[in-house]
Amino acid sequence: MNTRPASEQHIVSQRLLMTFASLSIMAILSIVGFFIHHDYIDDKKQATRSASNIVQLVDRNISEVMRLYDDVLNGMIKTWQSAPLNSLSEDIQHQLLFSRAQDAPSDDGFFILNAHGVVVADSRTAIASPADLSDQAYFTAHRHGSRDALFISPPFKTGPDVDDWNIAFSRRISAPDGTFLGVGVAQMRLEYFYELFQSLELSPDDTINLMSSDGTLITQYPVTIRPLFGTYVGCLPGIQRLFDETDGSFIATSHIYGVEEFAVLLVDTDTRGARQIAEGIRKAVEGMAPITDGGTSVTISLGTYTRQVRTGDTLQELVRKADAALYEAKHSGRNRVVSVSEQQHEQNVA
Structure with a gap:
């Protein structure tokens, strides 16, 4: 026989209820934390x-x-350095010099520059226009360097249109004794890289940046910062880390990582109680340590909806209205709780 007074029984029941509620919140948080971490991994x-x-x-x-x-x-x-070439006609010389130029994708011309930087042969025309390209980066690099290595230039504009960007591949032309005789140059349109990256079927939010080993931005897809083509971006923290690593991959902090959603069904809970539980979840997630070292803390937005169950009610409808409250919380600044009751919803509709 239970001999405890009714008031003491009521207090014990309240304590048990509070303990059960706390354990339920802890269980919910553990489950939520597990799925967030699992999905992140x-x-x-x-x-x-x-x-x-x-x-x-x-x-x-x-x-x-x-x-x-x-x-x-x-x-x-x-x-070009073959002795018999000079004995042939200009048309034959041109054909022999540039017989394979068409094999290079997106080429915008192959050229021979003499020791003064003047164009003396051009794949695009049999009679080359004597343009002076001595101020170009590739000519300067080869004239002042003795190594016969392939040089890749920074991007440069070739016309008035926004897509008129090229890069140049070049090699030094030297005499047997090492004397500088000129430069062989090939120009490639950057549109080649646009077409290549487009074929990769990236996600809508993905971006590819192609940089040279010295930190110069060559191109980007989708293009958002075309005026920065050819500029040095190696000073940016994310780029510096990229060059510091020998290989592998790393994750840098972005403004938005992603969104994870879950639902909690609370039985026999009024609007105030649902909000308290939601606030408990929000504060617990906010207090969690960052998932990655040096990363930002995770925050969560929650929406609650409460109503008296009626015949014909569906779980889908309840979730839909709670979802509307969730999006209101997100649009109101995030990391917050928005609670809507049946009465409030009917007033808003009216």
Whole structure:
């Protein structure tokens, strides 16, 4: 027989109810935390795999294109330095010099520059216009350098249109004794990279930036900062870390990582109680340590909706109205709780 007074039984019941509610909140938080962390790890692994696959594909493609351009350049220079070439007509000379130029994708001309930087042969026309290109970066690099290495120029404008951007591949032309004789140059339109990156089927929010090893931005897809093509961006913190790493991948902090949603069904709970539980979840998530070292803390927005159950009610309708409260919380500044009751919803509708 229970001999406790009714008031004591009521206090014990309240304590048990409060303990049960606290344990329920802790269980909810544990489940939420598990799924957020689990989804983050899965997304991180998937993003790393995708980035690695894209980098390998781009690296292989660009390496093949560079090798092709370099082969054509070397063949052109070798032909130019061939003694019998001068005995042939200009048309035959032109055909022999640039016989493989059409093999290079998106080419915008192959050229021979003499020791003064003046164009003496042009793949685009049989009679070259004697343009002075001695101020170009590739000519200066080869004139002052003795190494016969492939030089890749920064991007440069070639016309008035926004898409008129090229890069140049070039090699030094030297006499047997090392004397500087000129430069062999091949220009490639940057549209080649646009088409390559477009074929990768990136997500709508993805961006690819192609940089040289010295931190110069060559191109970007989708293009958002075209005026910065050819400028040095190696001073940016994310780029510095990229150059500091020998290989592998890393994750940098972005403004928005992503959105995870979950639902909690509370039985026999009024609007005030639902809001208290939601606030408990919000504060607990806000107090969690960052998922990554040096990262920002995770925040959460919650929406609650309460009503008396009636015949014909569906869970989908209840979730839809709670979802509307959630989006109101997000649009109001995030990291907050918005609670809507049945009475408030009917007043808003009216």
